[in-house]
Amino acid sequence: MKAIVAAACANILGEGPVWHKERNSFFWVDIEGRLVQEYELNSGLTKSWQMPARTGMLAFINDHELIVALQGAVVLFNLNDASISTILALDADKPMMRPNDGKCDSEGRLWVGTLHMNLSDPRWKPVYAGRKYIIEKT
Numbered sequence: 001m002k003a004i005v006a007a008a009c010a011n012i013l014g015e016g017p018v019w020h021k022e023r024n025s026f027f028w029v030d031i032e033g034r035l036v037q038e039y040e041l042n043s044g045l046t047k048s049w050q051m052p053a054r055t056g057m058l059a060f061i062n063d064h065e066l067i068v069a070l071q072g073a074v075v076l077f078n079l080n081d082a083s084i085s086t087i088l089a090l091d092a093d094k095p096m097m098r099p100n101d102g103k104c105d106s107e108g109r110l111w112v113g114t115l116h117m118n119l120s121d122p123r124w125k126p127v128y129a130g131r132k133y134i135i136e137k138t
Contacts, residue, residue, distance in 0.1 A: 007039045007046045015057075016101060022063045029055040029068075031098070036068060036077065049082055056099025059110060069099035069112045074135060090114070090133065100130065110135040 012032035020027055026039045031054050038047045054071040061067060064079045072092040076085045091097040091114055102112035115130040 007037075009037060009039075009046055009048075011035070011037075018058065018060070020060055020063075027058055027060075027066070029058060031055055031100075036066065038079075049077070049079070051077075052084070054098045056114075057102040057112065059102070059104050067110060069102055071098040074099075074110070074112065088135070091131075097130075108137070 006026075009030070011028075011030040014028055014030050014033075014037075017026050017028040019025075020038075023038070024041050026041070028037055028039075029035065030037060034051045034053060034055055036049045036051060036055060036058060039045075040047070051068065051070055053073070056069040056071070058069075058077075059067045061076070066077045066079065067087065068075050068077045068084075069090065072090065072095075074087045074090050076087055077083075090099065090112065096117050097114050098117055100113045100115045102110060104110050112133045112135060113130055114133070
């Protein structure tokens, strides 16, 4: 086995690679860089979209729309025009919390985990320790 660099992306905190079959590409986030990124397997090109807040995770809706968990909100992101629409607030009243990771389950629900950004400060434990959210269509 050997490892090769697919994308020299210089992320601050790159996380959550996810394969998108229809686009033949990998997506991931740079949490601290506030980016959604896509590596196109056929061309070898990397695309980046700047987000307005720390970016914890993404999930696909179709070939051009993503659900993205940002610090303070879960949003719908359109890859074609880079538009962002808020779906719901998420720990918006807790500025030291951010989303960390998440996935969709077989029922189509989105599971999102959050964490406190200053884990070493004992004043924030356990009141603002990370949480797991289940996000469902209503």
